[in-house]
Structures are given as structure tokens and as C-alpha cells.
Amino acid sequence: MGRLGGFRVTLRQVFKPKVTGRYPKEKRPKPERFHGRHVLNRYEDGMEKCIGCELCAGVCPARCIYVRGADNPHDDPVSPGERYGFVYEINYLRCIHCDLCVEACPTEAITETKLFEFSFSNREDAIYTKRELLVGDDGRARRQPWELWLGGEDDDTSAWMRATAPSGLEAYEGRVAWSGELGFGVREPERGQQAPPAIEAGPGRSGDEESAAHS
Amino acid sequence: MSLVLRPEILGADPLLEGGLDATVILIVVVKAIIIFVLLLLSVLFYIWFMRKVIADMQNRIGPQRAGPFGILQTLADGIKLFFKEQSEPTTADRPVYLLAPYLSIIPAFLAFAIVPIGGVVSIAGETTELQLADPAIGVLWLLMMSGIGLYGVMLAGWSSGSKYPLLGSVRASAQLLSYEAAMGLAIVGVLVHTGTLSTRGIVDQQSWTGVGSIFSDWFWLPAIGAFVIFLISATAETNHPPFDLVEAEQELVGGFHTEYTGIRFALFFLAEFMNLITMCAIAVTLFLGGPSGPGLEGLGVASDSWINTWLMPIVWFFAKLLVLLYATVWVRASLPRLRYDRLMDLGWKVLIEAAFLWAMVTGLIVVARDQGWNLWIVTPAAAIGALLIYLLLMACVPRREEVEEWR
Numbered sequence: 001m002g003r004l005g006g007f008r009v010t011l012r013q014v015f016k017p018k019v020t021g022r023y024p025k026e027k028r029p030k031p032e033r034f035h036g037r038h039v040l041n042r043y044e045d046g047m048e049k050c051i052g053c054e055l056c057a058g059v060c061p062a063r064c065i066y067v068r069g070a071d072n073p074h075d076d077p078v079s080p081g082e083r084y085g086f087v088y089e090i091n092y093l094r095c096i097h098c099d100l101c102v103e104a105c106p107t108e109a110i111t112e113t114k115l116f117e118f119s120f121s122n123r124e125d126a127i128y129t130k131r132e133l134l135v136g137d138d139g140r141a142r143r144q145p146w147e148l149w150l151g152g153e154d155d156d157t158s159a160w161m162r163a164t165a166p167s168g169l170e171a172y173e174g175r176v177a178w179s180g181e182l183g184f185g186v187r188e189p190e191r192g193q194q195a196p197p198a199i200e201a202g203p204g205r206s207g208d209e210e211s212a213a214h215s
Numbered sequence: 216m217s218l219v220l221r222p223e224i225l226g227a228d229p230l231l232e233g234g235l236d237a238t239v240i241l242i243v244v245v246k247a248i249i250i251f252v253l254l255l256l257s258v259l260f261y262i263w264f265m266r267k268v269i270a271d272m273q274n275r276i277g278p279q280r281a282g283p284f285g286i287l288q289t290l291a292d293g294i295k296l297f298f299k300e301q302s303e304p305t306t307a308d309r310p311v312y313l314l315a316p317y318l319s320i321i322p323a324f325l326a327f328a329i330v331p332i333g334g335v336v337s338i339a340g341e342t343t344e345l346q347l348a349d350p351a352i353g354v355l356w357l358l359m360m361s362g363i364g365l366y367g368v369m370l371a372g373w374s375s376g377s378k379y380p381l382l383g384s385v386r387a388s389a390q391l392l393s394y395e396a397a398m399g400l401a402i403v404g405v406l407v408h409t410g411t412l413s414t415r416g417i418v419d420q421q422s423w424t425g426v427g428s429i430f431s432d433w434f435w436l437p438a439i440g441a442f443v444i445f446l447i448s449a450t451a452e453t454n455h456p457p458f459d460l461v462e463a464e465q466e467l468v469g470g471f472h473t474e475y476t477g478i479r480f481a482l483f484f485l486a487e488f489m490n491l492i493t494m495c496a497i498a499v500t501l502f503l504g505g506p507s508g509p510g511l512e513g514l515g516v517a518s519d520s521w522i523n524t525w526l527m528p529i530v531w532f533f534a535k536l537l538v539l540l541y542a543t544v545w546v547r548a549s550l551p552r553l554r555y556d557r558l559m560d561l562g563w564k565v566l567i568e569a570a571f572l573w574a575m576v577t578g579l580i581v582v583a584r585d586q587g588w589n590l591w592i593v594t595p596a597a598a599i600g601a602l603l604i605y606l607l608l609m610a611c612v613p614r615r616e617e618v619e620e621w622r
Contacts, residue, residue, distance in 0.1 A: 006549040008270040020275045 027150065032190060033160040034097045034114040035097040036153060038090055039141045041109055042182040048078050048134065049109035050085035055103035056110055065092035065101060078119045088133060102158045108178050111158035117148035139183020156190060156197055165191040222366040229335070230343035234504065238339055250347050254327055258488045262289040265544045272548040293481060301477040306376025315374060316482035321365030323489040326360035328354060329414045330496040331505050332529040344415055345529070354402055357497055358395065361452055364490060365391045368461065371483070372471035383470030386555065387461040389456070393562035397444060400570030405457025405501045405546030407435050407578045418505035435502040442502045442564055442572040449494040451562070454487060454544060457550035460558060495539040499532065506532040567606055570599040
């Protein structure tokens with residue numbers, strides 16, 4: 001075809017399934033290990049997990065986390081141990097949802113839900129403080145009025161953390177190395193990632209091969 | 216009321232034969248309004264159509280939020296542009312700057328006036344052609360209007376007082392001038408067949424007599440060379456990709472309309488798409504038989520019922536137009552933009568010569584047919600002669616390496 005080969009290429013695409021979806025009307029299921037907005041977890045007895053060590057702030061490539069630790073009050077401790085996160089702020093105008101804070105956290109205090117549909121009308125709202133980030137008494141994320149929760153986003157936060165073996169050794173795979181969480185207890189290891197079901201408009205995309213390889 | 220008006224102005228329309236009265240004027244005014252609205256609506260439709268088809272070719276869905284299937288997307292864009300702030304560069308030559316969009320849009324509207332969109336019908340006792348005007352100068356009107364439209368583009372860039380628009384308009388004047396020559400010569404390739412400039416006359420000679428008339432009466436096959444040259448040069452004439460160097464975003468920001476905002480920018484945008492639709496409509500008129508096509512007599516509809524006299528010619532016209540418009544979108548989605556020297560080479564070294572020689576060979580064949588000469592000798596002789604002339608011309612043109620040496 002030579003110079004006119006491009007016409008064949010473009011015409012061929014017309015008969016292929018579409019890769020885009022009708023987003024706000026039809027939403028695809030999110031992958032199990034999706035990175036969304038954070039939550040600060042609590043132990044099963046309601047104590048906060050954060051110890052104010054600032055490792056998350058140190059590792060954050062976007063410099064969006066601000067943490068200040070303080071000594072626990074003796075009569076009313078916030079977290080087990082000596083210190084707790086006195087101030088904890090995440091600026092969502094900067095956060096890139098890389099999950100490095102989750103990797104850095106020694107106590108699994110911070111994890112990410114699968115929520116990404118939240119927007120703000122001013123910069124103040126973009127800075128989440130402990131009031132917004134800390135899980136409620138049921139262990140679920142506190143839903144803000146500007147967030148669009150469809151359900152299921154905070155079922156298994158940062159699931160990749162509970163799926164990968166420490167140091168990649170097969171011997172550790174599936175062995176629980178994390179503490180319990182408020183409302184959930186000690187969570188099961190997440191095994192195998194399921195690809196999201198193919199969208200209705202286009203059956204049989206590459207997702208099928210991936211799920212076959214994982215299971 | 217009797218006006219002294221030379222009927223040639225509106226052309227050979229039988230509407231004007233009995234003199235002018237209120238009914239005739241009313242019909243002309245209504246036709247003008249219909250053409251105006253039709254063009255605006257077809258631009259709305261075309262932009263949506265283009266976005267949808269390109270989306271198809273890129274495995275996307277395309278506009279889908281405004282109205283059913285997103286068909287009101289263009290309207291929403293238009294409303295947005297209408298209410299946007301209009302800024303003006305301080306260096307602009309103000310009167311020319313304000314005039315330029317109208318120099319673009321008005322010829323774009325006027326050019327469509329000569330396109331026959333239907334057959335000859337009778338309204339309120341008057342017989343009339345379904346086209347706004349049928350002047351004796353016919354298709355020359357199109358060349359005139361696209362020539363004036365060029366001023367809009369050129370003056371817009373020049374009066375903006377800014378360098379990228381100026382570069383865009385310099386490109387525009389060179390490109391549009393060179394391709395206008397090729398387009399005019401391609402039209403000549405049809406005119407030697409028809410012997411008339413009137414669009415209605417051209418369409419009448421392509422009337423439907425059976426399936427065979429697609430190949431023998433419609434001019435796309437007898438004038439296939441002119442058809443191809445016309446399509447290419449019309450694409451360049453309307454700044455349509457792959458010839459959109461006038462407004463190449465990657466090179467010139469926005470080209471000639473960089474400094475225009477709001478509704479003034481929208482006017483350029485509108486004019487560009489209207490020109491494209493007009494060019495396709497003219498291609499349908501010249502080469503694809505315009506509104507001619509089979510009626511529904513085979514299905515038992517009487518040949519003088521309104522379906523066969525009114526509806527079917529219009530349906531055929533728009534069906535052919537849609538095919539050509541799809542082709543333009545297909546081209547837009549497929550071809551990368553030409554380099555500027557390649558554009559000029561194509562225009563001056565290939566298309567103009569090819570159109571000129573095609574018109575000459577066709578003229579010779581037409582004369583030979585009329586005089587009863589032997590076509591089996593004349594046709595190859597004319598073709599070989601044309602090839603020799605082309606090679607002779609090309610021998611005079613310096614080759615690319617030689618040009619490099621001169622620098």
C-alpha cells in the first residue's frame with residue numbers, strides 16, 4: 001500500500017472494540033490493589049497505630065506529608081508506646097499516590113483506600129488532617145461530603161501490602177506479618193490479583209490473559 | 216410592485232421568467248434563510264460527526280455527554296465561545312483585525328448559494344430550482360468566493376501584529392494561491408465536457424437514466440483525473456489536514472487565528488468547516504451527479520408525487536455529501552501533515568501540470584468526438600503528447616540537489 005497504508009490502519013480500528021468507557025455514567029471496578037486516598041488505621045482496641053516517627057514524611061517524594069510527634073499523655077494515651085502522631089496532614093494537591101509512605105510505615109498505620117473521586121473547591125480542603133484521615137470507630141474511613149464513595153473502597157486498604165512476601169521470599173508468602181485493625185481484626189493475606197471484568201463495550205481485552213497468568 | 220432587475224443575476228432559474236412579484240421575492244428570501252440555517256446546522260453536525268468518526272478510528276467513544284450521542288457538543292462549544300472574553304492585541308491594526316473574520320465567514324456562506332441541493336420543484340404555482348442562485352458564471356462563483364475568503368485568512372494574520380499569525384498568513388497566501396490554480400484547472404476538466412458553467416446545467420447533464428449513468432454520465436469516471444486533483448486541491452484550499460500548515464499547532468501556535476478569541480475565533484472556525492462542506496458539495500455537483508439518483512418508482516410511488524420530485528433528489532444529494540465528508544474525516548485521521556516544501560512541490564510541480572494536461576487531453580477527445588475523428592488514435596496520441604509535455608516541463612525545473620548547490 002505504501003503511502004496510502006495509513007488509510008487501511010485507521011479504517012481497521014473502526015471495527016475494533018472501544019477502549020474508553022462512558023466514565024461518569026459507567027465506572028469500571030477498581031483493581032484490588034488500587035492506590036487512592038489514605039486512612040490512618042487504629043488497633044483493634046481503638047488505639048491509634050501512628051507513632052509520629054515521620055518516616056512517611058521523610059520518604060514522600062512529593063513532600064506532601066507533614067507529621068509532628070508528641071509524647072503520649074500518661075493518663076490518656078493515644079497510641080500504645082511512648083509517642084503518637086500529634087499532627088498528621090496530607091496535601092492532596094501534591095500527593096502522587098505512590099504508596100511509599102505505606103511501605104515506610106513501621107506500624108502499618110497508614111494505608112491507602114481505593115477512593116480517587118474527590119475534588120475540592122479550595123486549597124484548604126485539599127489538606128487532609130487527622131480529623132479526616134483517621135478511621136472512625138467502625139474501622140472505616142470517615143467520608144467527607146466532597147468525596148464520592150461507591151462502596152468497597154475501604155474494604156481492603158493497600159492490599160498489595162498484605163499480598164507481597166517480605167523480602168520477596170517464597171517461604172514467607174501468605175504468612176501474616178501485620179497486626180490487627182479496628183473493625184477488621186487481623187486481615188487475611190490477599191492472594192492473586194483479579195483483573196477487573198472486561199467492560200461491556202469491549203469484550204476480550206488483555207485483562208483476561210493477565211488474570212489467567214496470576215491464578 | 217415591479218422591479219427592473221436583470222434576471223441573469225439570479226440566473227436561469229425558471230422562477231424569474233414571469234417577472235418579479237411578491238411571491239417570487241418571498242420564495243427567494245425563504246430559500247436564502249434555509250441555506251443559511253442549513254449551513255450552520257451542517258457545521259454543527261459535521262464537527263460532531265468528525266469527532267465521532269475520528270474517535271472510532273482511535274478506538275475511543277468520542278463526545279457523548281451533551282444530548283443524545285453527544286450531538287449537541289458543538290452547540291455547547293459554540294455557546295461557550297460566544298460568551299468568552301474577546302481580547303485584542305495592542306499591536307493589532309484594529310479595523311482590519313475586526314474585519315478579517317467577516318471576510319472569512321461571508322464568502323463561506325455565499326459560496327454555497329450555487330449548489331443545487333434538489334431537483335426542480337413547484338411552490339405556490341411557481342416553478343423553481345432548489346438552489347439559491349443559478350448564475351451564468353456558475354462555478355466561477357465558487358472560485359471568486361474562495362479567493363475572497365483567502366483575504367480573511369491573510370488579513371487576520373497580518374493585522375494581528377504578532378509573528379506566528381503573520382507566518383501563518385504568509386503560508387496561507389502561498390498555499391491557497393497555488394492550489395487555487397490547480398483547483399480551477401481541475402474544474403476545467405469537467406467544463407470541457409459540459410460546455411456550461413451553470414451548476415444546474417452541469418447537474419442536468421448528469422441526470423439519472425439507469426445504473427449505467429453512474430459510470431457514463433456522472434463525471435467522476437470520465438474526468439477521473441480532474442476528480443482526484445479537485446479532491447486534493449480542495450483539501451488544501453480548505454486548510455484541511457494533511458494540508459493544514461496554515462494553522463499547524465506544533466509549529467505556529469494557532470496560525471493566523473492565534474490572536475483571536477471568543478466569537479471572532481468561532482467565526483474563523485465556522486468559515487473553515489463551511490468551506491469544507493461547500494467544497495464537498497461542489498465535488499458532488501461537478502463529479503457525482505449532484506441530486507440525481509433513482510426515484511422510488513420501482514416501489515410503486517408515482518413519478519410526479521412529492522417523494523420523487525422533492526424528497527429523493529435531496530436525499531441523494533445529502534447521501535453523496537455524507538460519503539465525501541466521511542472521506543475527509545478519514546483523510547484527517549490517517550495522513551500526517553506535509554512538509555512545506557513538499558506541499559509546494561505537490562502543488563506546482565504535479566497538480567497544476569496534471570490538471571492542465573488533463574483538461575487539454577479531455578478537450579482534444581471532446582473535439583475528436585464531435586468531429587468524428589478516430590478516438591482509438593486520438594486518445595493515445597493525446598496521452599503520449601501530454602506525457603511528453605510534462606517530461607519537458609519537468610526537465611526545465613531544477614532538481615532538489617541543484618537547488619541545494621545554489622544555496
